[in-house]
Amino acid sequence: MYVVKIDDKTMESVEILAQLRLSDNEREKAREDMQKMLDYVEKLNELDTKGVEPMSHIFPVNNVFREDIVTNGDSREAMLANAPRQKEYQYLVPKTVE
Amino acid sequence: MKKCGENGGLLLSARRCNGMKQYETVIGLEVHVELATKTKIFCGCSTKFGARPNTQTCPICTGMPGALPILNKRVVELALAVGLAANCQINRYCKFDRKNYFYPDNPQNYQISQLYLPICHDGWLEIETEAGKKKIGIHEIHMEEDAGKLVHDEWEDCSLVDYNRSGVPLIEIVSEPDMRNAEEVIAYLEKLRHIIQYLGASDCKLQEGSMRADVNLSVREMGSSSFGTRTEMKNLNSFKAIARAIAGERERQIELLEEGRAVIQETRRWDDNKETSRAMRSKEDAKDYRYFPDPDLLPVSISEKWLEEIRAAQPELREARALRYQRAYGLSAYDADVITESRHMAELFEETAALCKSPKKAANWIMGETFRLIKERNVEPEKVFFTPGHLASLILEVEKGSISNQTAKEVFEKVFDEDVEPLAYIQAHGLQTVEDADLLGEVLDKVIAANEKAVEEFRSGKEKVLGFLVGQVMKEMRGKANAGKVGELLREKLRQ
Numbered sequence: 001m002y003v004v005k006i007d008d009k010t011m012e013s014v015e016i017l018a019q020l021r022l023s024d025n026e027r028e029k030a031r032e033d034m035q036k037m038l039d040y041v042e043k044l045n046e047l048d049t050k051g052v053e054p055m056s057h058i059f060p061v062n063n064v065f066r067e068d069i070v071t072n073g074d075s076r077e078a079m080l081a082n083a084p085r086q087k088e089y090q091y092l093v094p095k096t097v098e
Numbered sequence: 099m100k101k102c103g104e105n106g107g108l109l110l111s112a113r114r115c116n117g118m119k120q121y122e123t124v125i126g127l128e129v130h131v132e133l134a135t136k137t138k139i140f141c142g143c144s145t146k147f148g149a150r151p152n153t154q155t156c157p158i159c160t161g162m163p164g165a166l167p168i169l170n171k172r173v174v175e176l177a178l179a180v181g182l183a184a185n186c187q188i189n190r191y192c193k194f195d196r197k198n199y200f201y202p203d204n205p206q207n208y209q210i211s212q213l214y215l216p217i218c219h220d221g222w223l224e225i226e227t228e229a230g231k232k233k234i235g236i237h238e239i240h241m242e243e244d245a246g247k248l249v250h251d252e253w254e255d256c257s258l259v260d261y262n263r264s265g266v267p268l269i270e271i272v273s274e275p276d277m278r279n280a281e282e283v284i285a286y287l288e289k290l291r292h293i294i295q296y297l298g299a300s301d302c303k304l305q306e307g308s309m310r311a312d313v314n315l316s317v318r319e320m321g322s323s324s325f326g327t328r329t330e331m332k333n334l335n336s337f338k339a340i341a342r343a344i345a346g347e348r349e350r351q352i353e354l355l356e357e358g359r360a361v362i363q364e365t366r367r368w369d370d371n372k373e374t375s376r377a378m379r380s381k382e383d384a385k386d387y388r389y390f391p392d393p394d395l396l397p398v399s400i401s402e403k404w405l406e407e408i409r410a411a412q413p414e415l416r417e418a419r420a421l422r423y424q425r426a427y428g429l430s431a432y433d434a435d436v437i438t439e440s441r442h443m444a445e446l447f448e449e450t451a452a453l454c455k456s457p458k459k460a461a462n463w464i465m466g467e468t469f470r471l472i473k474e475r476n477v478e479p480e481k482v483f484f485t486p487g488h489l490a491s492l493i494l495e496v497e498k499g500s501i502s503n504q505t506a507k508e509v510f511e512k513v514f515d516e517d518v519e520p521l522a523y524i525q526a527h528g529l530q531t532v533e534d535a536d537l538l539g540e541v542l543d544k545v546i547a548a549n550e551k552a553v554e555e556f557r558s559g560k561e562k563v564l565g566f567l568v569g570q571v572m573k574e575m576r577g578k579a580n581a582g583k584v585g586e587l588l589r590e591k592l593r594q
């Protein structure tokens with residue numbers, strides 16, 4: 001009993017959004033995985049959730065704040081150490097079109 | 099009857115006016131404002147403008163795996179302050195969502211924003227244009243983070259990224275589609291800017307990007323109650339660019355409709371040099387941001403007590419202040435309006451007025467010499483730094499007659515540029531008016547002797563000539579005489 005069926009069209013749009021290029025084999029495998037996940041979640045529909053507030057956190061904690069005080073200094077050497085390519089202390093990335 | 103084009107506030111070409119359909123422009127705005135906090139929204143990195151690239155970054159604002167964001171409390175307070183001033187309802191329970199997209203200015207591959215429960219909603223602002231007063235609805239205000247800055251590198255044919263701005267707090271203020279022309283749009287933006295500046299929530303500079311306005315625009319036949327397809331216009335860096343972009347986009351959409359073609363819902367980028375726009379995003383970039391609640395951030399619960407504290411701390415906003423200046427100080431509506439254009443100027447005026455006990459004179463000095471020097475020195479009103487006490491003592495000295503008006507203006511330039519202490523400066527430079535009656539008498543005699551013709555004219559009833567003679571005496575005295583007193587003495591002498 002599939003309520004949402006993952007077809008080729010869905011796969012195509014997911015690939016575009018995730019910026020992935022899959023081979024036919026990979027695509028079929030990913031499609032099966034995604035279908036399994038959806039079916040699993042589908043089980044929740046068997047419950048009556050009328051009147052239940054949507055929950056985004058399981059902890060009963062609110063209002064975790066920091067004060068507006070500068071705590072970080074210049075650590076760009078360390079930060080840029082992770083960059084595959086850099087130039088003049090900036091991250092060098094493929095050209096963006098604008 | 100309305101003339102064609104009047105409703106759009108824009109002139110249409112004659113061709114379209116001749117008996118063709120009339121169109122109404124429908125405009126809503128999305129305004130992004132960078133909040134004036136010391137640190138970013140989710141980390142303790144500085145937000146200071148103009149730092150060297152990537153010197154204000156950390157694992158959180160560069161999206162390193164496992165880094166955990168913690169919300170800056172000040173951001174919530176500023177967003178609430180703006181929401182209250184814009185007559186909004188407050189979502190007492192709000193939270194953050196992830197907006198997913200891939201672009202190098204966004205190192206997490208998602209922007210933390212608010213979709214489902216934005217902090218403020220359903221507000222309004224009243225604007226005033228030539229056509230009168232009008233309420234513009236505010237759909238919502240939400241908090242989010244800014245992105246990094248991309249610069250194209252010609253040499254490498256690549257892009258360079260600076261993440262100093264990544265994570266700087268923003269509020270996005272989304273209006274209802276209630277505006278009908280550029281005049282209303284600009285009035286709304288001005289109103290928003292004044293409110294936010296008075297609250298100290300941002301400096302709101304369009305040119306520097308601390309305030310950014312995206313224009314959603316559609317056209318429809320006059321009298322229609324349904325909306326046309328809208329486009330979103332970006333890259334508008336000045337009020338002039340906004341006005342031109344509105345005119346241009348209205349024309350473009352009407353042209354499409356007249357040709358029987360459809361307006362496509364898209365984002366367009368305005369090029370103010372070419373005065374045209376072009377579609378910005380290709381179709382694979384379809385707007386599917388797959389929003390979902392951010393699991394790293396806990397919800398924000400706003401208590402009545404917290405809200406009351408913010409309400410109590412709200413400063414007097416521009417309009418209230420301008421009205422008070424008219425009522426309490428007897429300023430004209432025009433003067434009150436000009437002085438309150440900048441909160442800093444208003445404060446300088448008010449403190450000076452209180453110290454010299456002469457609001458009219460304080461207003462004249464702000465409206466006159468202060469604004470003259472602001473223009474001449476090309477500084478922003480917010481950057482003027484003289485102490486109000488210094489201007490007040492200058493005003494009092496003129497009142498006492500110990501310096502002339504002309505000298506006061508000269509000393510004021512020093513006060514404006516260097517905030518000198520005027521009394522000490524007057525003493526040090528010997529600028530006080532000469533009390534020496536003998537010397538003054540000598541100069542009067544000399545001027546009378548040298549200007550026989552003028553003296554005769556005055557004696558035959560030409561009152562105006564006295565001003566000229568006073569001027570001559572002041573010149574001889576190098577401005578160090580009391581012009582009022584010189585006039586009296588001259589009158590006396592000439593009557594003899």
Ligand SMILES: [Zn+2]
Binds near residue numbers: 160
């Ligand atoms: Zn950071």
